[in-house]
Amino acid sequence: MAEGGNLKCIPVIDMQEIEDLEQYKKLREASEEWGCFRIVNHKIPASLMSEMKKVVKELLDLPMEIKKRNTDVIAGSGYVAPSNSNPLYEALGLYDLGSPEAVRAFCSQLDASPQQREIIEAYAQAVHELAIDLGRKLAKSMGLVSDLFKGWPCQFRINKYNFTPVTVGSSGVQIHTDSGFLTILQDDENVGGLEVIDESGAFVSVHPCPGTLLVNLGDVAKAWSNGRFCNVKHRVQCKEAIIRVSIASFLLGPKDAVVEAPPQLVNSEHPRLYVPFTYEEYRKIRISTKLQAGEALEHLRTQS
Ligand SMILES: O=C(O)CCC(=O)C(=O)O
Numbered sequence: 622m623a624e625g626g627n628l629k630c631i632p633v634i635d636m637q638e639i640e641d642l643e644q645y646k647k648l649r650e651a652s653e654e655w656g657c658f659r660i661v662n663h664k665i666p667a668s669l670m671s672e673m674k675k676v677v678k679e680l681l682d683l684p685m686e687i688k689k690r691n692t693d694v695i696a697g698s699g700y701v702a703p704s705n706s707n708p709l710y711e712a713l714g715l716y717d718l719g720s721p722e723a724v725r726a727f728c729s730q731l732d733a734s735p736q737q738r739e740i741i742e743a744y745a746q747a748v749h750e751l752a753i754d755l756g757r758k759l760a761k762s763m764g765l766v767s768d769l770f771k772g773w774p775c776q777f778r779i780n781k782y783n784f785t786p787v788t789v790g791s792s793g794v795q796i797h798t799d800s801g802f803l804t805i806l807q808d809d810e811n812v813g814g815l816e817v818i819d820e821s822g823a824f825v826s827v828h829p830c831p832g833t834l835l836v837n838l839g840d841v842a843k844a845w846s847n848g849r850f851c852n853v854k855h856r857v858q859c860k861e862a863i864i865r866v867s868i869a870s871f872l873l874g875p876k877d878a879v880v881e882a883p884p885q886l887v888n889s890e891h892p893r894l895y896v897p898f899t900y901e902e903y904r905k906i907r908i909s910t911k912l913q914a915g916e917a918l919e920h921l922r923t924q925s
């Protein structure tokens with residue numbers, strides 16, 4: 622595979638222009654070809670994004686004993702300390718962003734100040750609404766009217782990469798797909814390093830673009846769309862000796878109901894690819910098989 626840095630650029634979707642049919646077509650094409658796109662003119666104020674970024678840095682700078690209070694609600698949802706396999710990476714997290722109680726509990730665990738709480742709560746609400754809206758628009762881009770995504774849990778994770786001179790060239794996060802339906806990523810506005818794999822299998826660098834957000838589609842989106850949407854493979858590389866911080870919100874999948882392609886997306890040309898499954902079942906398969914780059918979906922293929 623070629624190194625990142627080639628001239629290809631990931632698609633950009635203008636959220637204000639989206640009612641335009643052309644933009645829906647663009648959204649669908651971006652989702653099918655890339656499984657990844659930048660959104661501009663979304664409704665999250667730039668000021669809230671930068672305030673949140675500051676809060677996130679403060680939280681990640683807390684003493685270890687406080688960060689450790691951020692315990693798992695589902696596997697991997699809480700504090701992840703730097704480890705032998707990933708010494709550069711550290712994260713705090715919360716499940717579920719759509720639950721005001723869970724957001725409050727997260728703030729309490731980390732002794733957030735009243736000002737920090739206000740920013741975290743405003744960000745959580747805005748990003749959660751945006752995730753649901755994007756789900757609806759993605760369904761609409763396929764010709765479907767769907768409020769399906771409304772009750773879906775949303776995981777939240779703030780990532781810190783402690784890049785140093787000796788780590789330049791190494792991996793901050795290895796190649797993976799996100800397991801859920803979609804991810805809204807506020808990537809570091811100054812520090813690059815995120816790379817996505819395009820249709821040809823080449824790495825494409827995702828360059829920072831302040832004020833915008835990146836959307837990645839995950840394994841649930843691929844299954845739900847009956848294989849049409851791409852579950853984009855991506856990684857984070859250390860390019861320079863500097864701390865990189867990102868904020869990721871993952872709209873996962875239905876809480877109890879099964880993930881299955883709607884009948885409109887199944888026909889003789891597109892036979893059903895996956896058996897219906899719950900998100901929980903799928904997570905277990907990903908964890909037990911250690912297949913992190915979408916291959917675990919193969920365990921759910923229909924027999925035909
Ligand atoms: O830090 C980033 O830019 C990407 C992080 C990521 O891929 C993830 O948290 O799943």
Ligand SMILES: [Fe+2]
Nearest residue numbers: 797798799855
């Ligand atoms: Fe990811």
